[in-house]
Amino acid sequence: MNIGDLINGPRTRDSVDAFIAGNTFPMVDGSSCTFVWRGEAEAVHLKHWVFGLPSSQPLLRLDGTNLWHLTLKLPQKSRVEYKLEVVRHGKGEWIQDPLNQFHARDPFGANSVAQGEGYEVPGWIHPDPTAAKGHVDEIWIDSKTFGRRGFGLYIPARFQRSRTYPVVIAHDGHDYMRYASLTTILDNLIDRLEIADVIVVMTSSPDRLHEYPDNEHHAKFITEELVPYVQRLLPISDQPQNRCLMGASFGAVASLSTAMRYPGMYGRLLLQSGSFAFTDIGDRNHRGPIFDPIVAMINRYRAEPTVVAEKIFVSVGMYESLIYENRSLVPVLMSTGMDVRYVEARDGHNWENWRDRLRDGLSWLLPGPFLHVYE
Amino acid sequence: MARTIALLGPQGTTPDVGAVLRDLGITGTVALVRAGYQERESEDAELIKALGVPAKNLTLHARGNDVFKKATEYTAAYQARQQRLRHMQTFYRTRLDGTVDAAKKISVRYVEPELLEQEEKVSVDMFRQMDGDHVERCQAVRAAFDRTWPADHVPSLVAHRREVRALMAGTEALVLAGGHVASLHNRLQMFDILANNGDKPIIAWSAGAMVLTDRIVLFHDYPPYGSDVAQLLEAGAGLVSGFVVLPDPRRRIRLDARTGIQQFARRMAPATCVAMDHGARLILEGGELKYAKAIRLTTAGDAEPEWTGEPSRFSTPYLYGVHV
Numbered sequence: 057m058n059i060g061d062l063i064n065g066p067r068t069r070d071s072v073d074a075f076i077a078g079n080t081f082p083m084v085d086g087s088s089c090t091f092v093w094r095g096e097a098e099a100v101h102l103k104h105w106v107f108g109l110p111s112s113q114p115l116l117r118l119d120g121t122n123l124w125h126l127t128l129k130l131p132q133k134s135r136v137e138y139k140l141e142v143v144r145h146g147k148g149e150w151i152q153d154p155l156n157q158f159h160a161r162d163p164f165g166a167n168s169v170a171q172g173e174g175y176e177v178p179g180w181i182h183p184d185p186t187a188a189k190g191h192v193d194e195i196w197i198d199s200k201t202f203g204r205r206g207f208g209l210y211i212p213a214r215f216q217r218s219r220t221y222p223v224v225i226a227h228d229g230h231d232y233m234r235y236a237s238l239t240t241i242l243d244n245l246i247d248r249l250e251i252a253d254v255i256v257v258m259t260s261s262p263d264r265l266h267e268y269p270d271n272e273h274h275a276k277f278i279t280e281e282l283v284p285y286v287q288r289l290l291p292i293s294d295q296p297q298n299r300c301l302m303g304a305s306f307g308a309v310a311s312l313s314t315a316m317r318y319p320g321m322y323g324r325l326l327l328q329s330g331s332f333a334f335t336d337i338g339d340r341n342h343r344g345p346i347f348d349p350i351v352a353m354i355n356r357y358r359a360e361p362t363v364v365a366e367k368i369f370v371s372v373g374m375y376e377s378l379i380y381e382n383r384s385l386v387p388v389l390m391s392t393g394m395d396v397r398y399v400e401a402r403d404g405h406n407w408e409n410w411r412d413r414l415r416d417g418l419s420w421l422l423p424g425p426f427l428h429v430y431e
Numbered sequence: 432m433a434r435t436i437a438l439l440g441p442q443g444t445t446p447d448v449g450a451v452l453r454d455l456g457i458t459g460t461v462a463l464v465r466a467g468y469q470e471r472e473s474e475d476a477e478l479i480k481a482l483g484v485p486a487k488n489l490t491l492h493a494r495g496n497d498v499f500k501k502a503t504e505y506t507a508a509y510q511a512r513q514q515r516l517r518h519m520q521t522f523y524r525t526r527l528d529g530t531v532d533a534a535k536k537i538s539v540r541y542v543e544p545e546l547l548e549q550e551e552k553v554s555v556d557m558f559r560q561m562d563g564d565h566v567e568r569c570q571a572v573r574a575a576f577d578r579t580w581p582a583d584h585v586p587s588l589v590a591h592r593r594e595v596r597a598l599m600a601g602t603e604a605l606v607l608a609g610g611h612v613a614s615l616h617n618r619l620q621m622f623d624i625l626a627n628n629g630d631k632p633i634i635a636w637s638a639g640a641m642v643l644t645d646r647i648v649l650f651h652d653y654p655p656y657g658s659d660v661a662q663l664l665e666a667g668a669g670l671v672s673g674f675v676v677l678p679d680p681r682r683r684i685r686l687d688a689r690t691g692i693q694q695f696a697r698r699m700a701p702a703t704c705v706a707m708d709h710g711a712r713l714i715l716e717g718g719e720l721k722y723a724k725a726i727r728l729t730t731a732g733d734a735e736p737e738w739t740g741e742p743s744r745f746s747t748p749y750l751y752g753v754h755v
Contacts, residue, residue, distance in 0.1 A: 214470070218496075250655040295514075395525070397656070419655035427649045427659070430637040430678045431441060431467075431609045 059083065059090050059125055067120040075123075081155035082170045089130035089170055091115060092123065092155060097142045100124040103150060104138035105404050107377040112141070134172030134402040135409070136375065160408045162235050172402065180244045180415055181237045187247035188213030192239055192258075197285050201277040202267075208258035209286070210239055212246050220293040221255045222422050223286065224326075225278060227268070227303030227310050229258020235407035241414050249426040250419045257286055265346055268303075268310035269331075270353040275314040279321055296323035297366055300421055304328035304410045305378075309350055315364040316357065323366040324421040328410045329373060332381040334358060354385070361388050367395040369417035376405035433717025436643065436671055439636035440711035440725075441609065441679050442481070447710060448606070449483035451634055458484060459603035462628070466491035466618035467610020467638045478608065486606065487598050491618035494591045498621070501587040505580055512576045513617075516569060520664070523565040527660045530557050551694075558698045562663045566646060569665045573620075588621070595622050602631070609637025609678065612649070613664060616642045625668050633670070636707075637678040643671045645702065650677060650695075652685040661695055671715060675699045680706035680726055686734040693732030704728035705738075713740075 057065075062075045076094060083090040093100050093115060100115040115124035130136065137160055141148045152159060153168035160169050171177075190212040199205050208229055212221070232238035238256070245251040259282070261267045267274045283299070286292060293299075299322045301311035308330030315322045333347045334354035341351045368389055372382040379400070386398045397420055403409035437451050452461070463479070463486040465472045472492040479486045499506040534554035538547060582588050599605070605628045607615070615638050619625060625633075625643075633643065641647050650661040677684065684706060685691060696704050705713065706726040714722040723740035 216470075245655070248655075415655050416657070423654075423656075425611055426654070427651050428611050428613050428664075429467075429609075430612055430641060 058085070059092075059127070062123070063118065067118060069121075072121050072123050076155070080157070081153065084130065084171070084173055086173060087129050087131055088127055089172065090125055090127040091138075091140070091153070091170070092125050093140050093142070093153070094123050094155075095142070096122055097124070097144050098146070099141075099143040099148075101141040101143070101148070102126055102128075102138055103141050104136055105406075106136055106375040107379070107404075108375070115140075130170065130172040131402055132172055132174040134170075134375075135175050135404075135412075136170045136172070137167035137404060137406050137408075138170060139167055160235075160406060162407050163231060167406075169408070175402075178412055178415065180248070181241055181411060183240050184244050184247065187243050189243050190215075190239065190246070192233070195289075197282060199277055199281050201273050201281060205259075205277075207260070207282070208233065208256075209289075210242060210254075210256035210258065211290075212253040212255070213243065214253070217291055219253075220291045220298075222252050222298035222300065223283070223292045224254055224256045224300040224302055224324075224418075224422070225282070225311075226256055226258045227301070227307030228260060228264065229256065230260045231407065232304075232410070233258060236411035236414065238411075238414070241411070241418075245415060245418060246424065249424040249429055250415065251424045252422045253424075254418075254422055255286070255290055255292060257282065264306055264310075268306040268313075269346065269349040270309065270313040271349070272317065274310055275317040278314050279318045296320060298323070298422075300324035300326060302326035302328075302417075304330075304407075305405065306331050308332070309353075312364065313353055316353070316362075319362065319364055322364075325365045325368040326417045326421055327368065327370045328413060328417075329371070329376060329378055329405050330382060330385070331378060332385050334381065334384070354381075358385075358388055361392050363392045363394055365394060367397070367421055369397045369399070369421055371399040371401065371410075371413040371417060373403040373405060373409045374400050375403060378405065433719075434630045434670075435632040436715045437632070437634045438640040438643070438671065438674075438676060438707065438713040438715075439634070440707040440709045441637050442478075443709050445709070446478070446481040447712075448478075448634060448636065449481050451712065452482060452484055452604070455604075455632055455634070457604045457632060457634075460485040460487060460601060461604045461606045461634075462486070462599045462602040463488045463606045463608070464491055464615070464619065464624065464639070465608045465610065466495070467608060467612065467615035468492070469611055469614055482606065484603075487602060489595055489598055489622070489624070491595070491622055491624070492614070494595070495618050495621055498585065498587045498591060502585045505585045505588070508576065508580055512572060515572055516665075519565070519568060519572070520662070523561060524660075524662050526561055527558065527662055530554060530561065531660050533557075555694060555697045558694075562646075562698070565663055566666050573665075582621075582623070592622055595624070596627050599624075599627050604632040604634060607633065607635035607639030607642070609639050612638035612641050612647060615639065616647065616665065616667070619668070625670065640671075640676045640678065640707065640713075642667050643669075644674055644676050645669050645672055646675065646699075648675050648677065648699070651683050652688070652691070653683065661698075671713075672718060673702050674713070675702045675704045677704060677706045677728070679708065680734075681708055684728075684734075686726070689732030692728045692734060693730060696728045696730045696732075700730060706734065 057075050102113045115126040139150045156168045158169040159166045193209045196206050301322050303311040308327040332354050333341050333350050390396045475488050537550050644667045647664040647667045711725040720740050727735040727738035
């Protein structure tokens, strides 16, 4: 039974029960997606972060029932995170969709997930019992710049001291681990020979909104303290093509800005949904003062683009407002001769979008031996 | 006596190499190379069982590591050579990408079809030229290294070569397993295995088969990052001339992509492109093909599933007057 049958048919309690029991929610049919909530309320709204659509849309109550519904167009392969706002006694409460089994976690909690037709959770994000597992150590560094800081260190399976390894510095690496399955993905992609055996340094900042936007202290910490420290601990290659900076949102800004401040040091950048705000005229941006250093940095770079790495992977969601900034940056990066790969996905500014792009980005930046192995 | 060489498809979980050894009448001890498996080189029990004859694993990977540990200056020079070769591979690959892009742009221009057809040939010619240059430059790098670091000047290498020669002396044939093709190629050269083997039969599969040909081609139509262009690694040993060996096509080649197959086969012409799945077999005696069971990729864009060594009815004359 679809929503049309319910609208046109008898609206009894039993028919609503049958409708709920007989479907999964939200209901996806081609490019149409129907959100449903059942209960008593004054109003129910769909809350989402899809740039280009109203961020709050009312669900309609089906007369004679306590069923609320809203149908939207959802293009194929879309993935949209949302919540429902249920208004009672004049107060709205944001909840996860109780009828939807799919949820995504992030540092602020969890959202429900609508998966458009054709979207599939990639198989390589799930633990593979046959894949050899790396391990993560938690290490501390006494930094002259930032004082005592902890960071995670991913060591691949079959690590050998006699070999040298590429290194990835992952901004907000602990969040990548928690919300984007980073270590599982590394285990799987290494095991499948799709990425090189790699050491990953996972940093976290207690004040990322100030340390990440083109902050010289951050760049100095990463380049002059953290990388040399890890290099003393482990056999890490000293070649730029084996050093990669990665991050999402402000973490992407921190990656780009660190590479800009130390040209020739980092050969690979993985930039996801970078907050690369800029202005075409003047220096005021609509995103607030926290973005001012970024605007200054990107405006400078747009005026005089330079080589900051050899290969850069840029990804962004079509449903986030930053798509404009990212699309605009790509031709500027390309104009320098750097090898740039750009990927857009029908997703938003969230960890699972960043998760889903990791295979594409890491395998291109730091390819494993899959091209050389013929067993 | 004309040397017999058998090239096979991937062995997987149901190896047919034992049957091939029997067909060739090999009953004595064979020398086994599993250097392509690198650190897993010595995990050979199942394979030796499948061979059905006694085998001596030459452990070339481990021997190479031992040389690297003992001969520090040689090792530094060797690593520098490998680094240079890797850089050259990347730059060659970048140029290939440029040619792919150019060919694509040209192919959609609104001009006479006849001109586009000509331009397509020019594109193939560009690939061929880049392929040839790359192989030549890699050979030059290796030759320069060999001049500076002759093997007989590195005592640990000399000692291992001697041991390997002694091991091979009592064997009836050489068996080359697959694995990492560059690693295998390097170790075979380092220990001069193919020269040591003389005219004894060679049975090889996957990477092992690739290194015996004139040119080693790296390919994968389903890379994790979307798409890729086939590229030459280097010149192979040249014991199997006139063939490009492409193992495991069902996993690695879009066999229904006619344009891609056509361009690739034309690029490799006059060599015959042979895709080898499990069960595939090429038997050569004295360089002559005596038996074939494989998929042939033709210059017309077909993947002939049951090719038996005969010229394909789909083949068309194409490049430089060469009938392929």
